[in-house]
Amino acid sequence: MADRFYTPQPLALGDVTLDGPEAHHLATVRRFEPGDAVTLFNGDGREYAAEVVAVDRKRATLHVTAALDLSRESAVRVTVASALPKGDRADYLVEKLTEVGVTHFVPLMTVRSVVVPKLTTVEKLARVVIEASKQCGRNRLMTVGPPTTWRDFLARRDGVQLVLHTSNGEPTPVQSFADGVTLAVGPEGGFTPVEIAAAIEAGRAVLSLGPRVLRVETAAVVGAAWAAQLG
Numbered sequence: 001m002a003d004r005f006y007t008p009q010p011l012a013l014g015d016v017t018l019d020g021p022e023a024h025h026l027a028t029v030r031r032f033e034p035g036d037a038v039t040l041f042n043g044d045g046r047e048y049a050a051e052v053v054a055v056d057r058k059r060a061t062l063h064v065t066a067a068l069d070l071s072r073e074s075a076v077r078v079t080v081a082s083a084l085p086k087g088d089r090a091d092y093l094v095e096k097l098t099e100v101g102v103t104h105f106v107p108l109m110t111v112r113s114v115v116v117p118k119l120t121t122v123e124k125l126a127r128v129v130i131e132a133s134k135q136c137g138r139n140r141l142m143t144v145g146p147p148t149t150w151r152d153f154l155a156r157r158d159g160v161q162l163v164l165h166t167s168n169g170e171p172t173p174v175q176s177f178a179d180g181v182t183l184a185v186g187p188e189g190g191f192t193p194v195e196i197a198a199a200i201e202a203g204r205a206v207l208s209l210g211p212r213v214l215r216v217e218t219a220a221v222v223g224a225a226w227a228a229q230l231g
């Protein structure tokens with residue numbers, strides 16, 4: 001795979017100009033030159049073979065020579081709704097969920113959440129998704145939804161719905177995840193008994209990942225990797 005660069009623009013055969021952070025990365029950080037081969041993607045599910053035509057410090061002109069339908073998505077549509085851990089660990093969480101192939105991420109607001117996700121956080125996380133997709137080869141971006149309260153989250157339905165919780169997880173019958181699966185992950189303080197009761201009331205199944213208490217980001221990544229394998 002040639003080095004991958006992202007653009008939000010529609011792509012087609014012919015010339016395209018990159019600017020912003022991607023042009024900076026291509027020209028200044030990686031020092032690509034006219035004639036070099038790169039791969040472009042914009043999240044439409046394809047990747048585009050391109051050749052560098054011209055570079056300056058702010059812009060790069062590329063010539064797209066081929067469009068390839070290359071899916072690196074997992075067979076199961078996985079949504080993860082999770083409380084955000086602090087600082088860099090939120091970036092780690094989103095990076096790993098992108099690598100594992102999660103389709104959609106929802107920053108959750110729960111009673112014990114310490115991080116209140118702001119819109120700027122969401123924008124920053126969207127950038128993490130792009131960087132991770134450049135690295136792992138995904139041609140579709142994991143979408144990042146707006147911060148959502150537990151109550152609003154429980155009002156929705158999207159495939160099989162599981163709540164990861166440390167205690168008394170009934171062994172969850174492994175069901176078909178053909179319609180997708182949604183996993184909810186709590187904050188470091190865990191979900192409150194009231195939140196768990198509300199989830200059960202809303203028809204959610206509680207799932208334990210074993211007797212050890214995992215960090216938020218570990219639980220999210222392990223849960224997503226497990227779910228992505230079940231067709």
Ligand code: SAH
Pocket residue numbers: 163164165166167184185186187188189190191207208209210211212213214215216219220
């Ligand atoms: N003291 C809290 C720990 C929370 S860990 C408690 O006992 O609930 C943060 C989140 O990660 C949890 O809310 C849960 O969603 C998930 N998690 C951590 N360890 C888990 C495990 N062993 N099984 C299932 N979910 C787990």
